[in-house]
Amino acid sequence: MTTPTIVLVGHGMVGQRFLEALADRGVTERARIVVLCEEPRPAYDRVQLTSYFSGKTPDDLSMVEDGFMERHGIELHTDEPVVAIDREARTVTARSGRVVAYDHLVLATGSYPFVPPVPGKDAAGCFVYRTIEDLLAIEEYAGTATTGAVVGGGLLGLEAAGALKGLGLDTHIVEFAPRLMPVQVDEGGGAALLRTIERMGLTVHTGTGTQEVVTADGSVTGMRLSDGSELAVDMVVFSAGVRPRDQLARECGLDVGERGGIAVDELCRTSDPAVFAIGECALASDGRVYGLVAPGYEMALTVASVLADEAGEDTGFTGADLSTKLKLLGVDVASFGDAHGTAEGCLDVVYSDSRAGVYKKLVVDPEGRLLGGVLVGDAESYGLLRPLTGTKPPVSPEQLVLPAGAGAPVALGPSALPDDAVICSCHNVTKHAIGQCGSLAEVKKCTKAGTGCGSCVKVIEKLLPKAADQGLCGCFSYTRSELYEIARTLRATSFAALLDSHGRETAKGGEGCEVCKPTVGSILASLNNGYILDGEQASLQDTNDHHLANLQRNGSYSVVPRIPGGEITPEKLIVIGEVARDYGLYTKITGGQRIDLFGARVDQLPAIWTRLVDAGFESGHAYGKALRTVKSCVGQTWCRYGVQDSVKMAIHLELRYRGLRAPHKLKSAVSGCARECAEAQSKDFGVIATANGWNLYVGGNGGATPRHADLLAQDLSDAELIRLIDRFLMFYIRTADRLERTSVWLERLEGGLDHLRDVIVKDSLGLCDELEALMAAHVSDYRDEWAQTLDDPERLRRFVSFVNAPETPDPTVRFVPERDQIKPDLTILTIGTLEGALSR
Amino acid sequence: MKTPTTLELSPTPDSWMTVCDAARLTPGRGLAALLPDGRQAAVFRDRAGRAYAIDNRDPFTGAQVLSRGLVGTADGRPFVASPLLKQRFDLETGRCLDDDAVAVAVYEVRLSS
Numbered sequence: 001m002t003t004p005t006i007v008l009v010g011h012g013m014v015g016q017r018f019l020e021a022l023a024d025r026g027v028t029e030r031a032r033i034v035v036l037c038e039e040p041r042p043a044y045d046r047v048q049l050t051s052y053f054s055g056k057t058p059d060d061l062s063m064v065e066d067g068f069m070e071r072h073g074i075e076l077h078t079d080e081p082v083v084a085i086d087r088e089a090r091t092v093t094a095r096s097g098r099v100v101a102y103d104h105l106v107l108a109t110g111s112y113p114f115v116p117p118v119p120g121k122d123a124a125g126c127f128v129y130r131t132i133e134d135l136l137a138i139e140e141y142a143g144t145a146t147t148g149a150v151v152g153g154g155l156l157g158l159e160a161a162g163a164l165k166g167l168g169l170d171t172h173i174v175e176f177a178p179r180l181m182p183v184q185v186d187e188g189g190g191a192a193l194l195r196t197i198e199r200m201g202l203t204v205h206t207g208t209g210t211q212e213v214v215t216a217d218g219s220v221t222g223m224r225l226s227d228g229s230e231l232a233v234d235m236v237v238f239s240a241g242v243r244p245r246d247q248l249a250r251e252c253g254l255d256v257g258e259r260g261g262i263a264v265d266e267l268c269r270t271s272d273p274a275v276f277a278i279g280e281c282a283l284a285s286d287g288r289v290y291g292l293v294a295p296g297y298e299m300a301l302t303v304a305s306v307l308a309d310e311a312g313e314d315t316g317f318t319g320a321d322l323s324t325k326l327k328l329l330g331v332d333v334a335s336f337g338d339a340h341g342t343a344e345g346c347l348d349v350v351y352s353d354s355r356a357g358v359y360k361k362l363v364v365d366p367e368g369r370l371l372g373g374v375l376v377g378d379a380e381s382y383g384l385l386r387p388l389t390g391t392k393p394p395v396s397p398e399q400l401v402l403p404a405g406a407g408a409p410v411a412l413g414p415s416a417l418p419d420d421a422v423i424c425s426c427h428n429v430t431k432h433a434i435g436q437c438g439s440l441a442e443v444k445k446c447t448k449a450g451t452g453c454g455s456c457v458k459v460i461e462k463l464l465p466k467a468a469d470q471g472l473c474g475c476f477s478y479t480r481s482e483l484y485e486i487a488r489t490l491r492a493t494s495f496a497a498l499l500d501s502h503g504r505e506t507a508k509g510g511e512g513c514e515v516c517k518p519t520v521g522s523i524l525a526s527l528n529n530g531y532i533l534d535g536e537q538a539s540l541q542d543t544n545d546h547h548l549a550n551l552q553r554n555g556s557y558s559v560v561p562r563i564p565g566g567e568i569t570p571e572k573l574i575v576i577g578e579v580a581r582d583y584g585l586y587t588k589i590t591g592g593q594r595i596d597l598f599g600a601r602v603d604q605l606p607a608i609w610t611r612l613v614d615a616g617f618e619s620g621h622a623y624g625k626a627l628r629t630v631k632s633c634v635g636q637t638w639c640r641y642g643v644q645d646s647v648k649m650a651i652h653l654e655l656r657y658r659g660l661r662a663p664h665k666l667k668s669a670v671s672g673c674a675r676e677c678a679e680a681q682s683k684d685f686g687v688i689a690t691a692n693g694w695n696l697y698v699g700g701n702g703g704a705t706p707r708h709a710d711l712l713a714q715d716l717s718d719a720e721l722i723r724l725i726d727r728f729l730m731f732y733i734r735t736a737d738r739l740e741r742t743s744v745w746l747e748r749l750e751g752g753l754d755h756l757r758d759v760i761v762k763d764s765l766g767l768c769d770e771l772e773a774l775m776a777a778h779v780s781d782y783r784d785e786w787a788q789t790l791d792d793p794e795r796l797r798r799f800v801s802f803v804n805a806p807e808t809p810d811p812t813v814r815f816v817p818e819r820d821q822i823k824p825d826l827t828i829l830t831i832g833t834l835e836g837a838l839s840r
Numbered sequence: 841m842k843t844p845t846t847l848e849l850s851p852t853p854d855s856w857m858t859v860c861d862a863a864r865l866t867p868g869r870g871l872a873a874l875l876p877d878g879r880q881a882a883v884f885r886d887r888a889g890r891a892y893a894i895d896n897r898d899p900f901t902g903a904q905v906l907s908r909g910l911v912g913t914a915d916g917r918p919f920v921a922s923p924l925l926k927q928r929f930d931l932e933t934g935r936c937l938d939d940d941a942v943a944v945a946v947y948e949v950r951l952s953s
Binding site (some may be wrong): 005474475496507508510511512513514516517538540542543546547551554555783797801802803805810811812813828829830 | 857858859860864866867868869871872873874878880883886887901902903904905906908909910911912913914916921923924926928
């Protein structure tokens with residue numbers, strides 16, 4: 001049997017969900033999958049499109065996990081729209097002329113923005129709001145504009161208006177209906193929304209249409225409205241709804257609906273059983289075209305089940321819940337169930353506070369069952385109310401709409417929800433399914449719940465079992481950050497004393513363990529307790545810190561001198577070369593712009609470092625949970641694009657924070673312009689030069705779980721930049737868990753980036769003076785650990801292979817040649833013991 | 841004047857060798873000793889001053905590094921965690937706490953003045 005081919009036309013959110021569902025069901029292993037899509041980039045999160053203007057990059061918005069296509073052998077062709085379908089021959093033809101034969105064809109072409117046929121609609125300065133490319137074009141044009149109008153006051157229209165306002169334009173919203181968001185909210189909700197949005201400085205015109213876009217020399221200069229008024233605007237964004245993209249289907253003779261949409265049955269099959277349609281291009285069997293992502297996902301799962309031969313009796317898309325929760329212009333808006341109260345005999349309960357811009361309405365039936373509702377300004381309860389739809393809530397409806405603090409407190413938690421309540425409506429996941437998982441990460445991985453709009457995450461967290469014991473290890477019931485506070489308050493200097501006073505009862509008087517010893521050692525070091533290897537502190541450090549070098553697999557060590565900012569003189573390079581040559585070390589350039597020397601025996605470390613220190617080198621702390629490097633590009637001094645001296649700043653930062661002990665290693669970089677050659681956005685703290693100063697990014701990471709850093713602050717002066725980094729690092733050191741990189745910490749931090757910004761930019765906790773003082777103490781007390789060690793014969797005594805034979809090198813640390821250098825001789829390590837090794 | 845305490849180890853039944861002054865050992869840390877037949881021992885002292893010795897070879901990697909691990913207490917018993925991949929070994933029995941099938945040799949030690 002030949003391998004069947006499945007062709008997917010369109011790679012939006014629904015298309016990608018479909019591919020993931022095929023992969024989950026093993027279909028990608030037995031079928032060839034070809035994806036043809038019009039946009040120049042793979043699927044991205046269109047729902048979050050507006051977040052591009054708050055600092056997300058197109059890459060951040062990507063829906064496709066790195067390597068997904070390769071892993072599943074999926075052929076993806078971007079910038080390659082299908083232009084024709086031949087159903088007789090079962091082939092599709094793409095714009096480049098590429099012809100692909102299919103066994104099954106899945107259309108996920110989405111929708112296009114509706115532009116009302118008014119004069120002037122094609123003038124320069126008229127835009128739609130649908131793709132990343134649209135956003136880029138709007139952003140560019142807005143640079144020369146001062147006033148803009150959005151046609152359409154629905155969900156997308158408000159998003160677009162928020163974007164224009166964010167770009168600094170005086171913004172008008174023109175909505176034909178008598179209220180904003182007419183589909184989702186009722187009159188009262190629309191009024192609350194209107195007041196809030198007007199208070200933000202936007203001008204709203206409801207109940208009026210657009211008659212003409214006024215132009216001069218082919219460019220937008222204004223708008224004429226149906227009420228006769230005129231607006232002077234420089235640009236117009238049409239966001240007056242979307243229409244299904246069904247043209248391909250029409251042209252090849254598939255059935256389409258009277259008002260558009262490719263007609264499909266419950267299994268999403270079109271009038272040709274070899275062709276399916278999913279998402280916004282499809283006219284579902286209930287006669288509706290769904291413009292939300294959740295129903296699209298359900299259709300994607302339906303077709304994937306059909307193609308996997310897994311379709312059961314309950315497979316099929318028969319209609320979907322139109323519940324939505326959004327944050328538009330900073331205002332929470334949610335509607336769910338029968339929001340408009342269309343059911344016969346239904347009643348409503350309304351709470352409205354126009355001062356605060358809050359409006360809540362619940363629709364109930366005469367028996368008290370919750371049918372639906374509208375929430376504006378405060379949609380906190382959406383996560384609970386939506387799953388309760390169709391049931392009789394355990395408390396009275398008025399209690400559900402009253403704000404916290406008014407009336408009797410509502411003791412309604414997620415535990416009150418029935419097992420079959422749908423918690424994540426994007427991925428249709430029930431409370432029962434979530435109960436099978438142990439952690440939020442597991443929930444996201446196994447059920448995808450919480451990975452769509454994210455509005456259910458808080459409820460999911462409440463459903464998960466509380467970890468029984470948050471303690472650091474078997475010796476301490478406190479977390480790392482709690483221990484930090486204890487050590488700081490008590491001015492602790494001794495691990496044993498801390499264990500005996502604050503350890504678990506069973507651990508007091510003991511040795512501690514391999515988890516708490518280095519953790520407390522790091523805390524004591526962060527709190528500035530001097531040389532890390534004196535007295536008891538020596539017994540706390542992992543072997544790397546203990547020997548101020550990195551232990552390698554055969555028991556040898558590697559040596560990394562600090563090369564601040566990656567800048568080094570020829571003389572120093574020569575010294576490194578000579579040391580490596582004289583001690584036969586393997587040399588490799590690291591990712592952090594320095595040089596790692598491998599293969600030193602423990603007894604060779606002092607001699608090697610004597611030469612390095614004499615030549616002006618100091619410890620690079622590659623062995624420590626501490627600042628590693630501040631990488632830099634060459635910057636303004638040499639580079640024709642550079643706008644600041646990135647090398648100078650990188651050196652300054654590296655020297656300032658060198659030796660700073662932290663919960664985990666810290667990496668940094670400084671780029672001299674927006675081209676970002678230093679890759680600062682993948683660092684714990686990254687700095688990118690602007691024409692006006694520096695942008696500071698935090699929480700980035702490469703490695704196993706890459707994370708783009710978040711923009712914390714813009715256009716900072718040198719002093720402002722350093723002050724913010726001081727605070728950021730000390731706040732991280734104070735509150736992070738053991739071995740928690742800034743990326744994970746920031747994800748975990750309650751309130752996220754906004755909270756971080758409040759604390760370290762706005763000083764909302766009044767902590768900043770203290771954080772700065774701690775950093776100032778670190779900077780002034782810094783001493784090079786290797787120089788300190790070499791100065792003290794007592795400290796040097798640990799650098800022997802054998803305590804009873806200090807002159808004898810360890811015979812098991814041996815090397816063999818490879819590519820003109822050495823590598824560990826691992827065969828020697830497989831010998832059980834080394835009888836006779838000495839006699840050789 | 842107090843005579844220094846010496847740490848002695850029994851490399852084979854009936855024989856004893858001097859390893860070092862007991863004061864050389866930081867409580868909670870180890871040192872490596874070379875035995876007459878070329879084997880290596882890892883010697884440790886705990887907070888209470890008790891001494892221990894096990895084979896220095898980490899059976900999971902083959903490297904002679906157990907002396908460079910961190911000493912801890914689990915369920916009231918002393919252990920060392922390998923500095924390479926962190927498996928723990930009971931200092932009194934040599935048994936690996938993280939893998940029942942693995943153990944290292946234990947040497948008798950004593951402190952004498």
